[in-house]
Amino acid sequence: xxxxxxxxxxxxxxxxxxxxxxxxxxxxxxxxxxxxxxxxxxxxxxxxxxxxxxxxxxxxxxxxxxxxxxxxxxxxxxxxxxxxxxxxxxxxxxxxxxxxxxxxxxxxxxxxxxxxxxxxxxxxxxxxxxxxxxxxxxxxxxxxxxxxxxxxxxxxxxxxxxxxxxxxxxxxxxxxxxxxxxxxxxxxxxxxxxxxxxxxxxxxxxxxxxxxxxxxxxxxxxxxxxxxxxxxxxxxxxxxxxxxxxxxxxxxxxxxxxxxxxxxxxxxxxxxxxxxxxxxxxxxxxxxxxxxxxxxxxxxxxxxxxxxxxxxxxxxxxxxxxxxxxxxxxxxxxxxxxxxxxxxxx
Amino acid sequence: xxxxxxxxxxxxxxxxxxxxxxxxxxxxxxxxxxxxxxxxxxxxxxxxxxxxxxxxxxxxxxxxxxxxxxxxxxxxxxxxxxxxxxxxxxxxxxxxxxxxxxxxxxxxxxxxxxxxxxxxxxxxxxxxxxxxxxxxxxxxxxxxxxxxxxxxxxxxxxxxxxxxxxxxxxxxxxxxxxxxxxxxxxxxxxxxxxxxxxxxxxxxxxxxxxxxxxxxxxxxxxxxxxxxxxxxxxxxxxxxxxxxxxxxxxxxxxxxxxxxxxxxxxxxxxxxxxxxxxxxxxxxxxxxxxxxxxxxxxxxxxxxxxxxxxxxxxxxxxxxxxxxxxxxxxxxxxxxxxxxxxxxxxxxxxxxxxxxxxxxxxxxxxxxxxxxxxxxxxxxxxxxxxxxxxxxxxxxxxxxxxxxxxxxxxxxxxxxxxxxxxxxxxxxxxxxxxxxxxxxxxxxxxxxxxxxxxxxxxxxxxxxxxxxxxxxxxxxxxxxxxxxxxxxxxxxxxxxxxxxxxxxxx
Numbered sequence: 001x002x003x004x005x006x007x008x009x010x011x012x013x014x015x016x017x018x019x020x021x022x023x024x025x026x027x028x029x030x031x032x033x034x035x036x037x038x039x040x041x042x043x044x045x046x047x048x049x050x051x052x053x054x055x056x057x058x059x060x061x062x063x064x065x066x067x068x069x070x071x072x073x074x075x076x077x078x079x080x081x082x083x084x085x086x087x088x089x090x091x092x093x094x095x096x097x098x099x100x101x102x103x104x105x106x107x108x109x110x111x112x113x114x115x116x117x118x119x120x121x122x123x124x125x126x127x128x129x130x131x132x133x134x135x136x137x138x139x140x141x142x143x144x145x146x147x148x149x150x151x152x153x154x155x156x157x158x159x160x161x162x163x164x165x166x167x168x169x170x171x172x173x174x175x176x177x178x179x180x181x182x183x184x185x186x187x188x189x190x191x192x193x194x195x196x197x198x199x200x201x202x203x204x205x206x207x208x209x210x211x212x213x214x215x216x217x218x219x220x221x222x223x224x225x226x227x228x229x230x231x232x233x234x235x236x237x238x239x240x241x242x243x244x245x246x247x248x249x250x251x252x253x254x255x256x257x258x259x260x261x262x263x264x265x266x267x268x269x270x271x272x273x274x275x276x277x278x279x280x281x282x283x284x285x286x287x288x289x290x291x292x293x294x295x296x297x298x299x300x301x302x303x304x305x306x307x308x309x310x311x312x313x314x315x316x317x318x319x320x321x322x323x324x325x326x327x328x329x330x331x332x333x334x335x336x337x338x339x340x341x342x343x344x345x346x
Numbered sequence: 347x348x349x350x351x352x353x354x355x356x357x358x359x360x361x362x363x364x365x366x367x368x369x370x371x372x373x374x375x376x377x378x379x380x381x382x383x384x385x386x387x388x389x390x391x392x393x394x395x396x397x398x399x400x401x402x403x404x405x406x407x408x409x410x411x412x413x414x415x416x417x418x419x420x421x422x423x424x425x426x427x428x429x430x431x432x433x434x435x436x437x438x439x440x441x442x443x444x445x446x447x448x449x450x451x452x453x454x455x456x457x458x459x460x461x462x463x464x465x466x467x468x469x470x471x472x473x474x475x476x477x478x479x480x481x482x483x484x485x486x487x488x489x490x491x492x493x494x495x496x497x498x499x500x501x502x503x504x505x506x507x508x509x510x511x512x513x514x515x516x517x518x519x520x521x522x523x524x525x526x527x528x529x530x531x532x533x534x535x536x537x538x539x540x541x542x543x544x545x546x547x548x549x550x551x552x553x554x555x556x557x558x559x560x561x562x563x564x565x566x567x568x569x570x571x572x573x574x575x576x577x578x579x580x581x582x583x584x585x586x587x588x589x590x591x592x593x594x595x596x597x598x599x600x601x602x603x604x605x606x607x608x609x610x611x612x613x614x615x616x617x618x619x620x621x622x623x624x625x626x627x628x629x630x631x632x633x634x635x636x637x638x639x640x641x642x643x644x645x646x647x648x649x650x651x652x653x654x655x656x657x658x659x660x661x662x663x664x665x666x667x668x669x670x671x672x673x674x675x676x677x678x679x680x681x682x683x684x685x686x687x688x689x690x691x692x693x694x695x696x697x698x699x700x701x702x703x704x705x706x707x708x709x710x711x712x713x714x715x716x717x718x719x720x721x722x723x724x725x726x727x728x729x730x731x732x733x734x735x736x737x738x739x740x741x742x743x744x745x746x747x748x749x750x751x752x753x754x755x756x757x758x759x760x761x762x763x764x765x766x767x768x769x770x771x772x773x774x775x776x777x778x779x780x781x782x783x784x785x786x787x788x789x790x791x792x793x794x795x796x797x798x799x800x801x802x803x804x805x806x807x808x809x810x811x812x813x814x815x816x817x818x819x820x821x822x823x824x825x826x827x828x829x830x831x832x833x834x835x836x837x838x839x840x841x842x843x844x845x846x847x848x849x850x851x852x
Binding site for chain 1 (some may be wrong): 653655675676678679685687692693694695696697698699703706707708710711714717718719761
């Protein structure tokens with residue numbers, strides 16, 4: 001049978017695009033609902049904060065500057081580590097080694113300082129260790145082909161061994177330069193100085209994700225790796241860089257911890273991994289719903305911090321925070337998944 | 347005796363009639379062929395019978411039971427003894443034949459839920475014997491030929507029928523090598539010998555002549571012609587399908603161009619990799635060249651090789667006189683190659699990213715100036731593209747996944763055409779795309795080619811290929827085995843060439 005055209009290419013109306021122009025009301029409605037989605041979690045955080053400020057059980061302490069300083073300062077380390085975990089997470093890769101990297105960086109730098117190494121060199125050593133571990137993680141996942149969860153879980157375990165071997169399980173204190181401790185514990189304009197460090201890191205990561213092609217490539221990879229390769233994205237390179245960035249940022253978090261505590265405790269690092277990853281996951285629940293993002297990460301950390309701090313002040317038993325954090329993580333990610341599904345299929 | 351009767355069946359899609367009062371009678375124990383060009387309403391009719399896309403009006407009677415067409419549901423169809431086996435086989439290749447059969451029926455399990463493999467396999471053995479399917483129950487289904495897999499699907503569909511039923515075979519042989527066609531046709535004849543009835547939907551007239559008792563030819567949503575057994579000849583059928591020949595010849599000629607003069611812009615010599623063992627051809631700027639071939643001939647692989655998505659083991663490619671080694675998509679893109687893959691969902695669309703982001707992913711560097719992505723300029727370009735390519739979307743910020751298949755395909759096309767490619771590779775460009783968008787997509791490809799690009803289009807829809815392409819290359823067993831000149835472009839020629847039949851007497 002021969003050509004039997006049911007449609008003719010000539011039939012295309014060049015003006016048909018006009019028919020698809022959205023109506024003004026539809027656009028306005030969509031915008032309104034998207035603001036609600038984006039700002040729901042920050043709003044809830046504010047409501048909770050207001051509640052603890054007014055609730056007689058906590059109102060005496062919650063809104064004091066001492067408490068707020070502790071509240072914000074205590075979250076700066078986990079915030080920087082979470083921003084590190086966020087980068088590979090966007091590309092669909094979980095980096096479970098961020099906590100161990102932070103601990104290792106803190107220990108290495110603390111020991112170097114104790115050995116009399118110059119401050120700049122000691123800091124560079126800590127960050128360099130994070131970068132190196134990122135490179136190893138990248139090599140194993142992108143070249144050897146081991147799943148990132150496995151790679152970084154194994155790496156975290158190995159690093160735990162390294163840390164304990166180097167410290168004998170004992171915290172490294174002493175000989176930390178005063179400038180470092182002052183940075184870690186001092187305030188500037190009423191806020192802990194480490195909060196400004198978080199702001200700088202957050203701005204850098206935000207710039208990377210939203211204002212460079214690299215950020216686009218990360219998101220594209222996270223959504224559809226096969227299609228990403230077919231638009232010319234160098235998948236292995238982009239993933240490798242994300243692991244290196246995660247290592248560098250996690251190490252930075254470790255150095256912040258060193259400054260705050262005035263020493264390095266070998267048992268602290270591992271504890272950062274899960275809260276940091278949880279915050280990175282929860283980031284998709286706000287600011288840019290359905291997408292892992294910087295603003296959402298900070299909101300998630302503040303939300304959990306305010307909630308835990310208030311409950312703590314109210315004298316709830318310590319295990320309450322486990323219930324709260326676990327439930328918040330599951331509910332938040334469920335919400336983000338729902339928003340993502342709703343926004344990507346009509 | 348009539349086992350299936352359709353009366354006055356109509357169906358509209360968004361006000362456009364797809365079926366305009368179809369009457370059909372299928373005799374018990376017969377093979378009834380259903381024929382027609384693309385868009386004639388065959389698929390719509392089958393969906394109405396199956397109850398998955400019920401008709402707007404009309405009646406369907408199966409085995410004497412009358413149903414109003416709009417009330418037809420998959421369950422009604424099933425209870426009435428209607429069974430469907432589709433072109434895309436629903437075979438699980440890594441499971442055994444017995445397991446494949448059990449999936450449509452249920453397992454021989456004990457009270458604790460443990461499967462009794464022995465009785466399961468015995469049941470499968472009986473079933474395979476009953477229908478004469480030449481496989482063992484324990485064999486992996488994927489290890490058998492496509493003809494046998496089709497038979498397994500038929501056995502699975504018919505297994506729980508006590509009485510004789512009506513089986514609808516929807517283009518069963520479209521991906522078959524010739525030898526296996528014979529096997530399936532023999533199987534179908536045997537099958538109706540047991541009292542079942544078959545509605546055989548196909549494009550292939552020679553199969554109709556060999557297997558059918560009666561044929562119905564549809565056109566434009568109507569039954570055009572009924573042909574009885576004693577009139578069933580290739581010639582009679584092809585005249586009936588082509589219909590008033592002058593009209594369709596007119597459209598095709600206007601869509602097709604004479605080959606442009608001038609030197610070739612793309613020269614491929616001995617390209618090999620994957621199933622492609624050595625492809626050599628040349629393409630000129632300004633032409634749309636179709637790539638025809640059977641499933642597994644290397645059709646899709648050849649496009650992937652040219653884009654660097656599949657590593658080449660040998661051969662050379664030259665674009666505009668410059669040698670080009672397709673080492674990867676990045677290298678191919680720099681050489682001016684664009685590739686629109688077959689599976690849009692898996693390989694081209696970023697469903698949860700915005701339309702704007704989807705448009706710019708292959709061009710990201712362009713808006714990155716002085717350390718920042720120029721979001722405003724990028725968004726303006728995206729809005730312009732959405733207009734130029736007639737993409738129907740609420741805004742460029744809407745998620746790609748909210749668009750229809752045709753509009754997503756236009757976004758993917760725009761993503762690549764904005765790069766002004768020299769060589770545009772398209773694999774099944776109108777798959778999962780509605781008829782209107784299909785014409786628009788071809789129109790856009792034609793427009794790009796008029797600007798000096800070259801398009802190489804692989805498609806299994808030979809009717810479409812014959813309509814929209816200027817000439818065609820035929821790929822067989824990994825080699826460019828044949829070429830179809832503009833004057834010979836027809837679905838029939840392409841089909842026979844794809845199978846390596848030089849010229850059929852017709």
